Amino acid sequence: MLTKCLQRFGGVMGQKKRFGLTVKRINDLMPPAAVGGQDFYWSADQAGLAVRVTAGKKAFIWQGRYLGKVVRITIGDWPGKSIGDAEKVARTFQAELDQGRDPRQLKKDNEAAAAAAVEQARLEIVTLADGWADYLADRRSHWGDAHYQDHVNLAKAGGEKRKRGAGETVAGPLHSLMGLPLSALSGEALERWAAQEGATRPTRARLAMRCLKAFLRWAADEPKYRAVVAGDQAITKRAKDRLGRAEAKQGCLLxxxxxxxxxxxxxxxxxxxxxxxxxxxxxxxxxxxxxxxxxxxxxxxxxxxxxxxxxxxxxxxxxxxxxxxxxxxxxxxxxxxxxxxxxxxxxxxxxxxxxxxxxxxxxxxxxxxxxxxxxxxxxxxxxxxxxxxxxxxxxxxxxxxxxxxxxxxxxxxxxxxxxxxxxxxxxxxxxxxxxxxxxxxxxxxxxxxx
Known part of the structure; x- marks a missing residue:
């Protein structure tokens, strides 16, 4: 009986039937009789807040007047958006209106901030392995086979059976860094890595550092990574010093x-x-x-x-x-x-x-x-x-x-x-x-x- 009364009053142009929003009442709301129509059921507790019902969909909206014109903003779909959250958003929009500001701009700012936060969170978990794979794919056509294979081998996990001799292959010098988020490639992290690799295979580690430096420069120019990579500044002088200097090769036939x-x-x-x-x-x-x-x-x-x-x-x-x-x-x-x-x-x-x-x-x-x-x-x-x-x-x-x-x-x-x-x-x-x-x-x- 309540549902029928709400539908009848909610669909009359110029009238607003208000009632306390509850989960049961919102669930009981039926779609409008007119094809393509929409009905509004207004909250008795929060000014401007309503449930909009269309064919197969229910959503919270807020409505007010800004500069003499009706402003209507969608808050979120039911039941994804709870009643309490919808009331909180509606109060925020009303407060903006009371201050003489356009609530639509607030919504745009909030959405932009939320999108930026999501993107930042995504970037913070992007690892060096993710960026390295994109880097190799992007530069493949510019490199020779041997240069490309060098980059692959530097990041390899090792543990494969050797093609010649007994035993298994060892991990590449960059492999220990591949699981780190790009945002964690700090000077301190690379100095620790250089100290470890420099003690066992300094020549190979120097090649790895040169390749890593080129990668960081590439990433700083890529829209996908530039937000978390500031170029090659993480490769500090201390990191280079821990790998030592390469001596000039003297091997030559007389x-x-x-x-x-x-x-x-x-x-x-x-x-x-x-x-x-x-x-x-x-x-x-x-x-x-x-x-x-x-x-x-x-x-x-x-x-x-x-x-x-x-x-x-x-x-x-x-x-x-x-x-x-x-x-x-x-x-x-x-x-x-x-x-x-x-x-x-x-x-x-x-x-x-x-x-x-x-x-x-x-x-x-x-x-x-x-x-x-x-x-x-x-x-x-x-x-x-x-x-x-x-x-x-x-x-x-x-x-x-x-x-x-x-x-x-x-x-x-x-x-x-x-x-x-x-x-x-x-x-x-x-x-x-x-x-x-x-x-x-x-x-x-x-x-x-x-």
């Missing part, structure tokens, strides 16, 4: 060591690895760049190699550089089996190519009585060129180093033939020091060295 080294490497049973290591020394590329060489990157007609630079932005127009294929290197490559697309292929590898040659190089070095790493061969290429006083810009262009002077960057453009002139002379000199036959430029004739 001129007098070339005969023993070439003899040992040429004696490696695996022809692919033997050719790879010799080529690495003779063209001065980065180890990973040469491993990625495909048969389609070789131009046999014009005797050139197209190398994919480790950083596409530093190479040619498409992230590559083209260098001469010298006679001895051409003979090495032409003798390799063509199993697949990779020049330095491996039938036992899941990728179809060799992944590294460190162990074979170590064994060869032990035979030769020297000690160098694959990257030391690149350093040897640059260092040995000093014996012939070759132009530094030529060596840098062949090896893929950035030009070191304005003149080199903007004014000197060396064609392939000019590079070939110097490169073949350099190869001939190295082979002569190694007491090896020197192929002529046509790739067929050999001349003996006394």
């Amino acid at each position: 001129k007098e060591q070339l005969p023993a080294w070439f003899a040992a490497v040429r004696g490696i049973d695996n022809i692919v690895i033997s050719a790879y290591l010799q080529t690495l020394l003779l063209i001065g590329s980065r180890p990973g760049e040469l491993l990625a060489l495909k048969w389609s990157d070789i131009d046999w007609k014009w005797h050139s190699l197209t190398i994919r630079d480790k950083d596409a932005s530093k190479g040619g127009r498409d992230g590559t550089r083209t260098i001469p294929m010298t006679p001895y290197v051409e003979r090495l490559l032409s003798d390799l089996p063509r199993r697949n697309q990779w020049v330095f292929s491996s039938p036992a590898s899941t990728t179809g190519r060799i992944s590294e040659a460190n162990h074979a190089l170590d064994r060869a070095c032990a035979v030769a009585g020297v000690s160098v790493t694959p990257h030391d061969l690149r350093r040897s290429f640059v260092s040995l060129s000093e014996w012939l006083e070759l132009p530094s810009g030529v060596i840098a262009q062949i090896g893929g180093h950035k030009p070191s002077a304005t003149q080199e960057r903007h004014y000197k453009v060396r064609p392939l033939d000019l590079l070939r002139l110097h490169h073949e002379r350099f190869e001939t000199w190295m082979l002569e020091q190694a007491r090896l036959p020197v192929p002529m430029s046509d790739g067929h004739r050999l001349r003996a060295v006394q």
Whole structure:
């Protein structure tokens, strides 16, 4: 009976039927008879507060007059919004109106503040792992494979079975930070991390810190993260000091060591690895760049190699550089089996190519009585060129180093033939020091060295 009376009075234009709001009364309210209509049931206890009933929905609203015009604001749906909460909001709106202010602006301000609080709470639980995944996805197209894999390995959890040898892999140096919220990456936290990592693997930790610094700069420019990341200020001087300074690498083949080294490497049973290591020394590329060489990157007609630079932005127009294929290197490559697309292929590898040659190089070095790493061969290429006083810009262009002077960057453009002139002379000199036959430029004739 009460419901029928309320519906009848509530739907009459210009009349307000007031009653005390209770849970039972609100639940008993029926939708309006008119299709698309709405009925209002006004609170007898709080001015301006009403329950608006439409087809399938009930909501609290507040209504008043501001500057002579009716202002109606939705407070919230029933039963999500309780009667007590609705009355509290209605009192707030009425107080704003009594002060001569527009309650609608208060609602907008409250909603904006609530949204900001929710977003801040979300950001405060966003971890470094979340941001790191987005960072890698965003930068993937700008990096080479090796650089990308470095970032993946730095954050790895470890615990996987080693591909070579016994035991399991260890966690990457950044893994211990991955669970931290970005907002918790403070100077103190990174100093503690640096002290721990610096005591066991400082070289790897220094790489991790450089990568982390680049990430923090990226995050500071990203709308999604800039609210909780202030750039790389968390990487303090104390954190850097705890990792120590990297010492300059000195590993390099000397001129007098070339005969023993070439003899040992040429004696490696695996022809692919033997050719790879010799080529690495003779063209001065980065180890990973040469491993990625495909048969389609070789131009046999014009005797050139197209190398994919480790950083596409530093190479040619498409992230590559083209260098001469010298006679001895051409003979090495032409003798390799063509199993697949990779020049330095491996039938036992899941990728179809060799992944590294460190162990074979170590064994060869032990035979030769020297000690160098694959990257030391690149350093040897640059260092040995000093014996012939070759132009530094030529060596840098062949090896893929950035030009070191304005003149080199903007004014000197060396064609392939000019590079070939110097490169073949350099190869001939190295082979002569190694007491090896020197192929002529046509790739067929050999001349003996006394």
